[in-house]
Amino acid sequence: MRTIIIYLLLFWCFFIKAQKQFTNNGNFKIHNGGTISIYGDFINNGSFIDSGVVTTLAGTTAQQIGGSTLTTFKNLRLNNSAGSYLSSHQNIIGELNISSGTFSTSGFDFTLISDINGTARIAPITGDITGNITMQRYIGTGLTGWRFLASPVTGVTINDWQDDFITSGFPGSTYPSNPFASVYTYDETVGGICDYGYNAATDATDPIIPGIGYWCYIGPVPLTVDLTGPAVKFNHTFPVTYSASAGPLDDGYVMIGNPYPCPIDWSSTAWTKTNINNAIYIWNPALQQYASWVAGIGTNGGSSAVASSQSFWVQTNAANPVLSCNENVKVSSNTPFLKTTTPNVIDKIRLSIEGNNYKDETYLLFDNMATNGYDIVTDARKLFSSNSDVPGISTLDTTLNDLSINSLPPVSSVTHIPVKTLVGTSGNYTISIDSSSSMLANFCIVLEDLVTGIKTSLNNSASYTFSISDTTQAARFLLHVNATSEINTVPVTCHNHQDGKIIAQAKGIGPWNYTWYNNANTIIKQTTNTFLPDTLNNLIIGNYLVQTDEVNSSCGVFIKNVAVTGPAPVYAGFIAVKDTVAAGGSDSLIVYNTCVGATMFKWNFGDGSPVDSSATPMSHHYNTVGEYTLSLVAKQNNCSDTITKTIFVKAASVVSIKENQLSTAISVYPNPGNGIFYVNTGSRKNVNARLIVYTLSGVVVLENRLNSQITEVNIQHYAKGLYFYHLAFDDKSTYTGKLIIE
Numbered sequence: 119m120r121t122i123i124i125y126l127l128l129f130w131c132f133f134i135k136a137q138k139q140f141t142n143n144g145n146f147k148i149h150n151g152g153t154i155s156i157y158g159d160f161i162n163n164g165s166f167i168d169s170g171v172v173t174t175l176a177g178t179t180a181q182q183i184g185g186s187t188l189t190t191f192k193n194l195r196l197n198n199s200a201g202s203y204l205s206s207h208q209n210i211i212g213e214l215n216i217s218s219g220t221f222s223t224s225g226f227d228f229t230l231i232s233d234i235n236g237t238a239r240i241a242p243i244t245g246d247i248t249g250n251i252t253m254q255r256y257i258g259t260g261l262t263g264w265r266f267l268a269s270p271v272t273g274v275t276i277n278d279w280q281d282d283f284i285t286s287g288f289p290g291s292t293y294p295s296n297p298f299a300s301v302y303t304y305d306e307t308v309g310g311i312c313d314y315g316y317n318a319a320t321d322a323t324d325p326i327i328p329g330i331g332y333w334c335y336i337g338p339v340p341l342t343v344d345l346t347g348p349a350v351k352f353n354h355t356f357p358v359t360y361s362a363s364a365g366p367l368d369d370g371y372v373m374i375g376n377p378y379p380c381p382i383d384w385s386s387t388a389w390t391k392t393n394i395n396n397a398i399y400i401w402n403p404a405l406q407q408y409a410s411w412v413a414g415i416g417t418n419g420g421s422s423a424v425a426s427s428q429s430f431w432v433q434t435n436a437a438n439p440v441l442s443c444n445e446n447v448k449v450s451s452n453t454p455f456l457k458t459t460t461p462n463v464i465d466k467i468r469l470s471i472e473g474n475n476y477k478d479e480t481y482l483l484f485d486n487m488a489t490n491g492y493d494i495v496t497d498a499r500k501l502f503s504s505n506s507d508v509p510g511i512s513t514l515d516t517t518l519n520d521l522s523i524n525s526l527p528p529v530s531s532v533t534h535i536p537v538k539t540l541v542g543t544s545g546n547y548t549i550s551i552d553s554s555s556s557m558l559a560n561f562c563i564v565l566e567d568l569v570t571g572i573k574t575s576l577n578n579s580a581s582y583t584f585s586i587s588d589t590t591q592a593a594r595f596l597l598h599v600n601a602t603s604e605i606n607t608v609p610v611t612c613h614n615h616q617d618g619k620i621i622a623q624a625k626g627i628g629p630w631n632y633t634w635y636n637n638a639n640t641i642i643k644q645t646t647n648t649f650l651p652d653t654l655n656n657l658i659i660g661n662y663l664v665q666t667d668e669v670n671s672s673c674g675v676f677i678k679n680v681a682v683t684g685p686a687p688v689y690a691g692f693i694a695v696k697d698t699v700a701a702g703g704s705d706s707l708i709v710y711n712t713c714v715g716a717t718m719f720k721w722n723f724g725d726g727s728p729v730d731s732s733a734t735p736m737s738h739h740y741n742t743v744g745e746y747t748l749s750l751v752a753k754q755n756n757c758s759d760t761i762t763k764t765i766f767v768k769a770a771s772v773v774s775i776k777e778n779q780l781s782t783a784i785s786v787y788p789n790p791g792n793g794i795f796y797v798n799t800g801s802r803k804n805v806n807a808r809l810i811v812y813t814l815s816g817v818v819v820l821e822n823r824l825n826s827q828i829t830e831v832n833i834q835h836y837a838k839g840l841y842f843y844h845l846a847f848d849d850k851s852t853y854t855g856k857l858i859i860e
Contacts, residue, residue, distance in 0.1 A: 139159040140159060143164045144164045146164060148192075149169055152169070155173075156175055157177045158181065159181055160175070163187055164187060166189050168191050173192075173193065173195070174194075176197050177198045180203060181198060182204075182205050183202055183203070183204050183205065184205030186206070190211060191212070193210075194210055195216075196214075197217050197218050198219045200219060201219035201220040201222060203224070204223050206226060208228050210238045213450060214230075214239070214241065215241040216241075217244050221246070222247075223251060224249035227346070228249070229344075232253075232256040233342070238254075239381065240378070247349055250271070250347055251271060253349075254342050254344045255343045255427035256341075260339050261339075261404070265334050266401050267332045267334050268328070268331055268375020268428060268429040269328050269377075270328065270377060270427060271346065272350065274347050276323070276326060279345070283334070283337070284300070285301060285319075286300045287300055288322065288324075290322025290323060291319075300334060301318070301319040301334050302332070303330060303373065304331065306370065307359055309363035312367075312371045316333070328350045328375065328377040329356045329357065329375055330429075332429060333429075352445060353442065353443070354378075354442060355441070356441040358374070359372065360434040360436055360438070366435070366492070366519075371431055374431075374432055376426055376427065378426065378445075378447075380426055380449070381425050381448065382443070383448075384398050384422045384423075385414075386446060387446075390440060390443070392441075395432065396495045397412035397498035398420070398422075398424070399420075400424070402420075406476060406505040406507075407476075407478050407503050408431075410500075410522045411498070413483075413495060413525070415483060417479050417498070418478065465483065465485070465528065465557060467482040467552070467555055469511060469513075469550070471549050471550075472548050473541070474545060476509060478503070480511045480513055481523045481524065482526065484525075484526055486528060488525035488526050491516050492515050492517065496525035497521055497523060498522045505542070509542075511538070511549070514535070514593055520538060531600070532599070532625070534596050537549075537565070537594070538593040541587075541590070544586065544588045548582065548584075551580050557599070558576070561600060562625070563575070563577055564576065564597070565595055565596075565597055566595060566597075567582070567584060567594065567595060568594055568596060569584075575671075603623060603666045604625065605621070607680060607683070609682065609683045609684045610683075611684070612688070612757035613684055613685055613686060613715075615757075616657065617657075618656075619656075619682075620682065621652075626673075627670065627671075628668065630648060631644075631645070631647065631669065632665070633665040634663070636663075639663070657682045660681075662681075662682065664677070666678075685755070688714070689752065689812075690752035690761040692710060692854060693709065693856070694709045694763060695708040696708075697764065699766075699768075700768055700769070701741060702739075707765060708737055709736050709748070710734050711735075712812075713752040713759075714812045716754045716758075717732075718732075718752075719753070724746030724747045724748060724749075725740060725741075725742070742767065745766055748765050761852050785800065786855060790860045791857075791858070791860065793832065794831070795831045796829065797828070797845070805824050805825060806823070806824070806825065807846060808822075808845070809844070810843065810844045811833055811857065813839075838860060840856060840858055841856070842854060842855070842857070
């Protein structure tokens, strides 16, 4: 038997390999980023401060966790097939991960702490857990009022909540004679509208059943709710039903609860959902509104993550619904009791109503998979607040059903969407649009007040204030959404051609004004007061801008950037080893093909038929003295470029062959170099030339105009190796050479 007794301060990482017992009688601290692996028993009789990543129980025999001091672990992992057991009370503030073995708490308290900093959780279990846990749930500062609660343990009753918050209205409650019932469940099978399904608690001994939601009146807050019992684990099936009675707006609502001592993700693939709508709804007590979530979008703080001890609404939509899940719906995140979310959808509009010191919001989404009706996968119904002081806002589908999240097909023509606002207190209220919406840049969005006839462009004014009566029930507004313009482009046929085109079709009633700008922000065309599309012709490759505005519209001016594209450039080029050769078979002209962007090549050496060849180098013999024009046509599809050079053929008896002096006057130095080169055009004083630098494979890395005798060329940031340069002067002379970066 070996025992390690610790009287030290621990930093960073430590491995305890005692096979029987690790005992701390001193001050033991795991610092941020530290880990500890224990292979024997863990006995803490001193101060144990855990700020590390994880403490792992990794022995081969059952490991005891005990000691005279109540230990609070940050993150604890059991990776021991023989398991572990408690011999004293223990706490955890982070995550318990049971990857192997059984974690036994029998006879002792194992408390998952919840406070303002977060709530402990049990990660997906691949081992097992037995005995009781105490699951805490911190409820932060806010109003006294209704909350959604659930139990992650079995074997508990309403009595187990009574030490945490006041209850009333049923036998055994804090105030049994008070007629106000403070705890409700919901029975979907009760016929009629959805308000009829609430059932008040009948006794403090009523069981709190995991997976069922409880509607509890709680306060004052903050406070901490806790329940003690065996943890819910592995697979769980929810008691969902569907009873057709009042129609799809009221039928099928079931209040269920997160059954696990861990946050869960409603979007996880570990759910089985049959005849279940995709949206969920949670009461947000801070806003006194229902938060909803569906398909990646949440309103009023809604999210797909449901905290432990949290209940929420789902809606069934047909007979024999099924809802079940397993451990893999758990998420390892410190989820607050109501997790907020920031939507990340491109085509969306968020409208909000504000007044009487409260606020509500609704979303419009535009998606290829959506319809104009109710979509069970992407729409969320609107549950209006039960607080009469709180305003509500919704949009209506084609069947005039209220939706909090309304997914519609993409806007291809003007779309009209009814908007309903309900208030419990008559007065002035303001509708606003989220200014971050990308729809504002590409769509005309107008809010029409059907009572006053006022039309407000939400592109130019992000809000509209109006007066409304508490008796108003019909949709008072229409939201008109229309694309500002449709842009089509025709690319240039070849890189250096000027035959590109842009066609702009403004949307709306018309007439419209069009203003076109080039890349230098210079106006190049204006068309006013027209009902027709407008076209910009004869364009080169580049970026352009079109500004459109509808003459009689309140939407204002819209600007779109448009790019005219085209095929990659084709550059003809070759290197002649020399431009003076001897006639006859004793000498030959050697040329290297340095073309860029071409796949077809036609050589003409000036003394016979053209030659189609991609070979490089090419060799050619001249038999007759004279001057010949060597040309190369480089071609890709219908685009081509041509380069020529004069070749001098001398008699074989000439002793020395005169080289082209002009070409030697062109110099590039230092070459080889470090990537910074200088091009000297020699005797050419008034320089106007195009310089192209490209790789062996023909990829252009630099393209510049030369306007002086000496020009710096910087390709220092490219890889070392061989490059080619091509100089083309306005007098049609061209020169090609090599550049080497060392």
